[in-house]
Every structure is written in C-alpha cells, then in structure tokens.
Amino acid sequence: MKYFIYNANSILISSDSEINSDLIQVLSSLKSKIEIDYKEYLIDTVQSINSLLVVFDCNKISVDDFYIKVKSIKTGITKNKLKSKIWEIPVCYDTFYASDLEEFSKSKNISKEEVIQIHKSKVYDIMSMGFLPGFMYLGNTENRLHCERKLRPSLNVKKGSIGLALNQTCIYPQDSPGGWHIIGSSPLKFFDLKNELPCFASPGDKIKFIEISKSKYESIKKRTL
C-alpha cells in the first residue's frame, strides 16, 4: 500500500497490485478499521477501485499525526471478508427496457439469451460509487461482455437501467444521460432520500442479478413507488 498526503485534511491510500475481489476486500476492511478506530477525526472515506481516500478534521489532529495513525493499521483480509454482504437485485432483461441489448448482442455475435446468461451468472463487487449519487460501478464482467462505451451517449437513460462498459456493469440510480450499453432494468430504488442511508449498498458489498419477467418487474415497481 502507498500512503500519500492528498491535501491538508486527507490521505490517499492506494495499491499497485492487481485489481480483483481480494484487493476490494482489503480496502473495505481497511476502511472499516479506520471508521471504528478513528471515528472522532473522520469526515469522510471514499473507496474506489484500487484506492481509499480518508478525509479527516484537521482542527482535531494534524495531517502528520493522522498519517502516522493510518499508516500503522495493518492491512490484509480479516474476518470482515466473511461478512461482505451480497445483495440480490431483480433485473428484467426484456428489450422493452433493455434498449441496447439487441444491438449489443449483434455486435458481439452472441445471442441475447447468452448475454443475459453470462451477465446474471456472476457475483459482482461494488468497486466504487460516483458519477451520480448512488451510481454503482460493478466488476469485473466476463471477457465476452467487455466493450467500449457507446459512440453516441443516450440523452435519457432511465432510472434502474443496467449498463455495460469496459470490463464493468453498472446501475443508474436516476434518469441521466449516459454512454453505457443498456441491457436490462431493475424495478428497485437505488437512491432514496427518504431513508437515513439513501443507498442500501456501499463499495465492498457484492451484487447478484436475478432475472425476472416483465410482469414481475411491473408488480415490484408498483410496490416501490
């Protein structure tokens, strides 16, 4: 792990090692330790694919002292790994919602059914969140689903849309312009300001997609309104 003083009140911890599920677990375990041990100094922690930014209150502790504290924490996978949550997310892959599935399957020369099968058969890590509040970057997808972003971004990707780009898949928590290939949609709410924690999941958790029918989608959607 590399430790870098990012500014007067934050430290960036990053890793050069291969990006995989283990690294994500190391980062989330380090994040939890910092959140427990140094709660009194913390303002924010931001976990991303291969790094962790720790923002603290520099009125309470100097950056040099906090740097020493953070650096002294042993990194590695702890029993935390066993506690990693897996969220089962219902997805309807019907082309009614999956606006790019047809074209994507043609461009890849894989049938639609196969794209769906490949997509739903893997458990994904939430590698980071950003772009929009609650937008999840999930990885890694299987090689056969790897793709560039769309040449022309859609101006209005619908809330709940499931996308593909590079070696990742994502969930749009709100309507937004976007360049990911949309291959399905989930009827759940992924960012709800009515809840104290607007997002049920966070980086380090895992996501498993469960295929549902169009009628099931509509009935869940009605209930979550």
Added chain:
Amino acid sequence: MIKVIQPGLYSNIQDYGRFGYRNIGVPYSGFMDQESARTANKIVGNDENESLIEITLMGPTLLFNADYILSITGADFSSSINNDKVDMYKPIHVKLGDTLKINHSKYGARCYLAISGGIDVKSILGSKSSFKGITSSYFLKKGDEIKIINNNKPNFSFDCKSVFKIDSVLYVSKGPEFCMLKKDSLDMLFNKKFTIGVNNRMGYNFNEKLQVGLKSIISSPVLPGTIQLTPSGNIIVLHRDCQTSGGYNRILQLNEKSLNNLSQLKNGDKIKFKLIN
C-alpha cells in the same frame, strides 16, 4: 419571507456543505468562497456555516415581506435598497416592503447574502446546499418565496475587519500523478500565466494546454481543489460540486484558501500556479 422578483444569473442556497456521503457518490457542495460566506453569516449573528444565498455574476432583485437583518460580502455587486446604495460587510436593516437590488460585479464573481436566522428549507443528508439530484430546486427562480428562520438569539458582537481581495496566484501541492508531468509541462505550469475559461460550481477550465496524450487512470477519488490533466492536455480545477471520483491524472491539489480565491475569478482572468509544500 423574501420574494424573488428577478433571480439573477445563478443565485442559489448554500451552507457549509454535505459531508459524510462521498462514498456513495454525493458531492460536498457548499459555499464556493467559504471565507466570504462565513463572514456574511457572522455579521448577522448566525452560525458561520448557516445557509445563505450565493450570488453569481449578476444579482437578483428581492422583495422583503418582513423586517430582516442582512449582510452582503464577497465581490462588490453595487447593491441598493429602494435605490439607495448599501454598504458591504456591515449589518443592513431592511423593513417590510423594501426592495434589494443586487447588480453585477466588476471585480470578483460571487457575493453572499446572509439573513439573520438563516434560510428555512429542508436539510437533506445534513445540508441545505442546493444540488441537482439531491434538492428539488437548485437555483432561485422568479416568484420563489424564501422562508427565513426566526433568529431568537442574535449575536451581533462580530467586529468585521475583512477586506475583499483577489489573488492572481493559486497555491498548489503535488497531486498523486504529479510525476507524470514532463519537463515542458512543468516549465509551463510554474512560469506561464493561465487564462480561466468555462467554469461553474463543478469545475474551472483553462484556455492553455499542457502535454497531450497522457493515458487516463483507473477511476480514483477526487476532491474540490483537485487539478486534473485530460488526455487532450486540458487542465481542470475541480470545485465544490465536483463528482467524487474521476479518471483523469490528478497532477496538483489547490489549497483551501486558493479554492476560495478561485471562485472569485472570472472567465478571461489570468492566474499563475505556485507550488508549495
């Protein structure tokens, strides 16, 4: 209650910001120029992080439906009440029926209008700061009615000695990808002037370019003040509403004081970067 007769170019409600939700992709938001905003709050006896109105380049016209105590800080927008010019950096007493006209700035880009008591809007995720996707409204519109919190314990003991000044030097420290800069870029960064281009609450672009062809990095955390270099050689300084992560090289980090200062600079203004430890 305060009625918006004209909203101005971009007037919005801000407090210190929304902290603790960056991990789920929620930006900080908050006062662009924290120093001026906090001073405005202190003058009217508010907590320094209380919500107020941030005004950008062209100001609003506001009608007061009650008596209030206000203050205006930051850039001078030559403001007037019922056509009488008002002083900045001092408490201003307005009466029911008075109209405040905040014009435009000749020097600086933003001013802050604090009202004793603060603004009565719903706090979302611990903040009243406007942000699209979080708050239902994110800038003032004609006809809006702004509710004010009754200030029970005003404390007007603050003796304001602030002088508004803009520095044309921005102080920076090395960012995580600083070592990716070539000698030509370094020479240019710390010896040449840069011209401010398109800018908003999310970030500031510059007209000059540095080295071209730098490969993007894995999407990584960024903060307000992070200076990114795009593959096409453009420099972007991220500001208060910036996203939580990005894939451009993070070459420099602006310090907090310079971040406040930057928010008072306008399109076409020239600055120099100075590296500090």
